[in-house]
Amino acid sequence: MVPKAEFDSYYGRPVIKPPSWQARDIAGYFFLGGLAGAGSVVAAAAQLTDRPRTEKALKVSSLAAVSLSAAALIHDLGRPSRFANMLRVFKPTSPMSMGSWLLSAYGPAAGAAAATAVTGRLPKIGAVATGTAAVLGPAVAAYTAVLAADTAVPAWHGAHRELPYLFTASATAAAAGMALVVAPAHESTPARCAAGIAALADTVAMKAAERRLGPVAETYRQGRAGTLLRTAQALTLTGAVGAVALGRSRPAAIASGLALLAGSACTRFGIFDAGVASAEDPKYTVGPQRDRIERRRAR
Numbered sequence: 001m002v003p004k005a006e007f008d009s010y011y012g013r014p015v016i017k018p019p020s021w022q023a024r025d026i027a028g029y030f031f032l033g034g035l036a037g038a039g040s041v042v043a044a045a046a047q048l049t050d051r052p053r054t055e056k057a058l059k060v061s062s063l064a065a066v067s068l069s070a071a072a073l074i075h076d077l078g079r080p081s082r083f084a085n086m087l088r089v090f091k092p093t094s095p096m097s098m099g100s101w102l103l104s105a106y107g108p109a110a111g112a113a114a115a116t117a118v119t120g121r122l123p124k125i126g127a128v129a130t131g132t133a134a135v136l137g138p139a140v141a142a143y144t145a146v147l148a149a150d151t152a153v154p155a156w157h158g159a160h161r162e163l164p165y166l167f168t169a170s171a172t173a174a175a176a177g178m179a180l181v182v183a184p185a186h187e188s189t190p191a192r193c194a195a196g197i198a199a200l201a202d203t204v205a206m207k208a209a210e211r212r213l214g215p216v217a218e219t220y221r222q223g224r225a226g227t228l229l230r231t232a233q234a235l236t237l238t239g240a241v242g243a244v245a246l247g248r249s250r251p252a253a254i255a256s257g258l259a260l261l262a263g264s265a266c267t268r269f270g271i272f273d274a275g276v277a278s279a280e281d282p283k284y285t286v287g288p289q290r291d292r293i294e295r296r297r298a299r
Helices: 023-048 052-077 080-086 095-119 123-149 163-182 189-220 223-246 250-280 286-298
Strands: none
Touching: 023 052, 023 095, 023 123, 023 163, 023 189, 023 250, 052 080, 052 095, 052 123, 052 163, 080 095, 095 123, 123 163, 163 189, 163 223, 163 250, 189 223, 189 250, 223 250
C-alpha cells in the first residue's frame, strides 16, 4: 500500500510568503471601509425617504469610519508618504492602485456630505456629495475583497468569486447595525429590512466560499479564525433576528445594531486570520496546486 501523501516544503518553511500586514490595521481597514461605503448608501436612501436623523448620523459615521480606515492603512504602510506615492500611478489592473484612487475620491465626498448635513448649509453641494459617496460606496465596501483575493493566499484567492459578495453583505449588515443604533425607532424600518437581507446574504456567501475552497476551508473553521467566524455568524444572525422581530423597541434595536456591527468586525478579522493560516501551512498551498495540475492533465 502506498502511504497517504503528506504535503511539506523544504525545511518546513511556508511555500508562499505569509501576509506581512498587521491584523489590527488591515482587518480593521477592511471593516471600517465596508462600514463607511455601505453607510453612505444607507444615508442617501435615508435622505431620499425623509429620515433626517438617520441621514445625518450615517453621514457622520461614514466620514469617521473612512477617516479611521485611512489612518489604519497609513499606519500599516509605516509612512504617510507611501499612500501619496500610490497616487503617482493609475493602473486599472492593480486593486491597490484603484483602491487608493477610490479612497481619494470617496473621502472628500463623504466629508462634504457630512459637513453639509451637520451645518445645514450648501444643500445643493451636499446633495451632489451625498450622491457621489453613495455611488462610490459599494465599490469602497467591496474592493478590499478584490485586493485580498488578488494575492496568492489560498484562503483568499480560492474564494475570489465569493469574497466580494461576502464583504458587501457584511458591510451592509454593519451599516444597518449603525442605523439601528443611532436612528429613532420610527425611522428604522429600512435598516431592519436591510439587516435581515444582509444576514441571509452573508450566510449564503460564506457557505459558497467554503464549498469552493474545498480542503482549504478548514482554515475558516479551525483556530482563531474559526472562533471568530463562528462568533460572527452567531452575532449577525442574532442581530438580524432581533432587528426584524424586536426592532421597534429602542433597547432591542440598539442591542441588535451592536450585534450586527460586532459580527461584521469578527467576519473581517476571521477572514484575515484564515488567510494567514492558509499561507503558513504548506498543505494548503502544495496540495491544492497539485490537485489543479492533475485536473488539467485529466482534461
